[in-house]
Amino acid sequence: MSEFAQIVIQIALIIMVALLLPCAYRLFAGPSVADRLLAVDTITTLLIGIIVLLALVQKSEFVVDVALALAAFSFIATLAVARYLSEGRMF
Amino acid sequence: MVTEILGLIFIGLGVFFSSVGVIGLIRLPDVYSRSHASGKVAILGIFGLLAGSAFLFPGTTLKVIGLGVFLLIATPVASHAIAAAAYRSGVPLIQTKRDDLAARSIAGTASGEQQI
Numbered sequence: 001m002s003e004f005a006q007i008v009i010q011i012a013l014i015i016m017v018a019l020l021l022p023c024a025y026r027l028f029a030g031p032s033v034a035d036r037l038l039a040v041d042t043i044t045t046l047l048i049g050i051i052v053l054l055a056l057v058q059k060s061e062f063v064v065d066v067a068l069a070l071a072a073f074s075f076i077a078t079l080a081v082a083r084y085l086s087e088g089r090m091f
Numbered sequence: 092m093v094t095e096i097l098g099l100i101f102i103g104l105g106v107f108f109s110s111v112g113v114i115g116l117i118r119l120p121d122v123y124s125r126s127h128a129s130g131k132v133a134i135l136g137i138f139g140l141l142a143g144s145a146f147l148f149p150g151t152t153l154k155v156i157g158l159g160v161f162l163l164i165a166t167p168v169a170s171h172a173i174a175a176a177a178y179r180s181g182v183p184l185i186q187t188k189r190d191d192l193a194a195r196s197i198a199g200t201a202s203g204e205q206q207i
Contacts, residue, residue, distance in 0.1 A: 002095065005095055005099060008099050012140075016106060019113045022116065023113060026116055026117060032177065032182045034176055034177030034180065034182055038173050039116070041129060041170075045129070045132055045133045045136075045137060046109065046132065048137055048162075049105065049137045052141060052144050052158075053144075055144065055148070056147055061154065064144075068158050071162060075165040081176075082175070083172070085176040085179075085180050086175055086176040086179040087179075
């Protein structure tokens with residue numbers, strides 16, 4: 001990768017990290033519980049993208065495994081909380 | 092060189108769609124329409140970043156394809172579960188023309204009788 005590509009990737013990383021702040025606003029100010037759950041889901045999705053960009057910055061392909069694990073755990077957590085919200089119990 | 096330019100274009104598209112989705116998450120009026128915006132972040136934004144990563148750094152291509160397939164399966168399921176949970180816990184819809192779930196009354200005990 002050239003120097004220009006590294007600079008572009010770092011700018012993209014800064015923008016993605018800055019996008020976490022509006023999601024945190026929705027997490028604190030959401031009128032209903034489903035809004036907050038949606039904000040947490042969006043935050044974890046943005047974190048997956050941030051980790052992929054971090055793998056590009058650090059030139060290490062093993063960082064992508066962290067994104068895989070985070071995707072799996074956030075999927076299970078979102079389903080569990082949504083089920084608790086709709087039915088009153090998780091399992 | 093061409094793959095680098097393609098990767099940078101894909102990363103730019105991913106950041107653009109992520110920004111659009113987060114703006115929608117802030118500005119849309121309803122939890123159901125916000126769920127739509129959140130799906131845009133997951134599919135278009137993260138897929139752009141994954142494609143850019145596969146072009147720029149070919150060692151990550153297999154892992155990125157696996158992550159993409161998992162996201163393609165998991166994101167609609169999670170989004171649907173959040174929308175169903177919001178409906179069953181009684182979050183009102185805005186600008187409703189018709190509400191098929193209320194007519195079918197599968198909406199559980201909390202909002203089955205409730206008029207939305």
